[in-house]
Structures are given as C-alpha cells and as structure tokens.
Amino acid sequence: xxxxxxATSANLGPGFDCAAVALELWNELEVTxxxxxxxxxxxxxxxxxxxxxxxxxxxxxxxxxxxxxFRFLNRIPLERGLGSSAAAIALGLAAAAPGRPAVELLAxxxxxESHSDNLGAALVGGACIxxxxxxxxxxxxxxxxxxxxxxxxxxxxATARTxxxxxxxxxxxxxxxxxxxxxxxxxxxxxxxxxAAALSxxxxxxxxxxxxxxxxxxDLPAGAAGATLSGSGPTVLVWARDSTVCVRSLxxxxxxxxxxxxxxxxxxxL
Numbered sequence: 001x002x003x004x005x006x007a008t009s010a011n012l013g014p015g016f017d018c019a020a021v022a023l024e025l026w027n028e029l030e031v032t033x034x035x036x037x038x039x040x041x042x043x044x045x046x047x048x049x050x051x052x053x054x055x056x057x058x059x060x061x062x063x064x065x066x067x068x069x070f071r072f073l074n075r076i077p078l079e080r081g082l083g084s085s086a087a088a089i090a091l092g093l094a095a096a097a098p099g100r101p102a103v104e105l106l107a108x109x110x111x112x113e114s115h116s117d118n119l120g121a122a123l124v125g126g127a128c129i130x131x132x133x134x135x136x137x138x139x140x141x142x143x144x145x146x147x148x149x150x151x152x153x154x155x156x157x158a159t160a161r162t163x164x165x166x167x168x169x170x171x172x173x174x175x176x177x178x179x180x181x182x183x184x185x186x187x188x189x190x191x192x193x194x195x196a197a198a199l200s201x202x203x204x205x206x207x208x209x210x211x212x213x214x215x216x217x218x219d220l221p222a223g224a225a226g227a228t229l230s231g232s233g234p235t236v237l238v239w240a241r242d243s244t245v246c247v248r249s250l251x252x253x254x255x256x257x258x259x260x261x262x263x264x265x266x267x268x269x270l
Contacts, residue, residue: 001031001098005090006125006265007076008083009148009237010117013199013228014179018129019187020121022265023146025082027074029055029091034069042074042084054085054112058092061108062100077258079154081231086118087269093123094269102268107133115157118231125268127187138184140266143192144225145243149236149250150258151212160232163207172202192225192241199226199239212236212254221249 007025011017027042037049037056047053055072056065072091076084089112093105102123109119110133120130127139179198186194205213208229213236216227223242230237240246243261250259 001095002028003031003091003094003098003269004028005087005094005122005269007262008086008118008121009081009146009228009230009235010083010115010121011201011204011229011231012127012183012237013205013226014176014201014203015117015129015183016176016180016201016204017115018117018131019127019180019183020083020117020130021127021142021146022121022125022268023082023148024263024265025075025260026265027072027076027084027087027091029095030071030073031059031095032069032071033067035067037070037072039072039074041072042076043078044074046078047072047074053088055088055092058089058109058112059096060092061111062093062096077150079156080150081155081229081233081235082148082150083118083122083231085157086113086122089113089119090122090269102135103133106130106135121268123268125265127264129184139187139190139264141190141264142187142195143190144195144239144241145246146262146264147238147240147243147246147250148230148258148260148262149212149216149238149254150260151234152256153234155233157232160208164204165207168203176201176203195239196225199228201228204232205229208232210234210236221246221253223249
C-alpha cells in the first residue's frame with residue numbers, strides 16, 4: 001500500500017486553531033509486509049526509524065504495526081509551520097484505515113495532535129474549518145495564489161505556544177473575530193477582495209514575532225495581496241494576485257530562503 005498526505009498551512013491569519021489549507025506538497029508512505037522503518041528526503045537521519053515514529057504510532061491506533069515495513073519519502077520541511085506532523089499522522093491513519101470517514105480519523109489523531117486544524121486539512125484537502133471534532137471543507141480552490149517563503153530556521157510549535165497570553169483585550173478579540181468571520185466568508189465565496197481584507201490577526205501573530213512577516217507586510221512585493229504566518233512559523237505564506245511577479249520579487253529579496261509557489265491540494269490523505 002502507498003498513501004500520500006499533503007502539507008498544510010494553519011491559522012491563515014485570524015483563523016487560530018481552526019482554519020487551514022492543504023497544499024500540493026506531499027509526503028508518501030509505503031507499507032509492505034516485513035519489518036523496519038526507513039525515512040528518505042526531509043527528516044532523513046533525524047526522524048525515528050522505529051515504532052516511535054509518529055506515523056507508525058498513528059498506524060498503531062488502528063492496526064498493529066508488527067509484521068509491516070514502513071518506508072517514508074518526505075517532501076515537507078520539518079518544523080517550518082507546514083504541517084509535517086499532521087501529515088505524518090494522516091499517513092499512518094490513512095494507511096491503517098483506508099476508506100474510514102475523515103471525522104473518525106480526526107478523532108483518533110487527536111490523541112497524538114491536540115490541535116486539529118492541520119490534521120483536518122491533511123485528511124480532506126482544500127480549505128477547511130475544524131471545530132469540536134468536526135471538519136468542514138469550505139473551499140476546493142482559492143481566488144488568490146499561495147507562495148511559501150521558507151527560512152532555514154525552525155520553530156517548535158509547542159514552544160511557540162508558550163508565548164501566547166492567557167487573555168487578550170476585548171478590542172483585540174473583537175478585531176480578530178471580525179477578521180475570522182471575513183476569512184471564512186472569503187474562503188466560501190471565493191472572494192479575493194474579502195480574503196485580502198481578512199489577513200490580519202491580534203490573537204496569536206503579535207505574540208509570535210516574525211521579522212520576515214513584518215518585512216513582507218510592511219512592503220508587500222509586487223503582485224501580493226497580503227501575508228500570514230504559516231502555523232506558528234517561521235514560514236510566511238504570501239497571498240498573491242499574480243504569482244509569477246510575486247515569486248520573482250520574493251526571490252530577489254530573500255535569496256537564502258526557499259520561495260515555493262503552492263497550489264491547493266483538493267484532496268487529502270489518499
């Protein structure tokens with residue numbers, strides 16, 4: 001069996017812990033009879049090659065991994081805010097329970113990943129909202145094009161979350177609620193205008209300072225409509241009206257970063 005799971009970008013500005021989009025950047029898992037775990041590509045020599053591997057642990061939630069060999073080909077960079085952990089969980093679940101409803105896999109995966117936004121999008125594809133164990137795919141495509149600006153630095157999500165305050169002001173809550181509503185409406189309606197207006201947040205981004213995000217927002221490259229932190233960073237997702245022009249501008253500005261135009265993955269783990 002060979003299964004694939006996409007990268008994801010979560011939060012999308014004001015959609016903290018509930019909004020995410022699946023991206024056409026895929027990790028693969030081949031499961032055959034035998035024994036052992038091998039990892040190629042991103043994370044080779046770094047990710048566990050035994051039963052403690054996150055995808056194997058996800059597989060074990062449904063079926064015993066004994067007597068199986070797991071071979072991974074990873075393309076999603078680790079700890080860059082592109083959902084590598086969610087993709088690993090989705091791979092293991094999809095391999096162990098092909099055809100099982102995504103909402104059931106989401107519930108299983110919650111034991112390994114308490115924040116379900118990335119996992120929901122990795123399981124069903126498109127742009128998704130997840131809440132209280134449920135997933136709604138609100139869009140198959142987006143009216144703006146997506147470009148990931150990926151630094152070499154890494155961010156550990158668990159560490160990044162410790163910087164978030166326990167409370168925020170009523171004004172910041174109201175600001176973010178309005179923009180989150182506009183984000184959902186823009187995704188569902190396919191409105192580039194609404195999406196561009198929605199990409200601001202006062203709930204999490206101010207507490208995860210990103211010089212890269214600030215630079216891009218302060219001086220949007222040609223063709224760009226806005227930018228958001230991808231997950232907890234450090235990757236920044238640029239939302240573009242003209243991807244070709246925007247990629248060229250970003251590549252000139254950030255020659256040491258990976259500039260990666262990405263389409264929306266319309267399907268999830270398969």
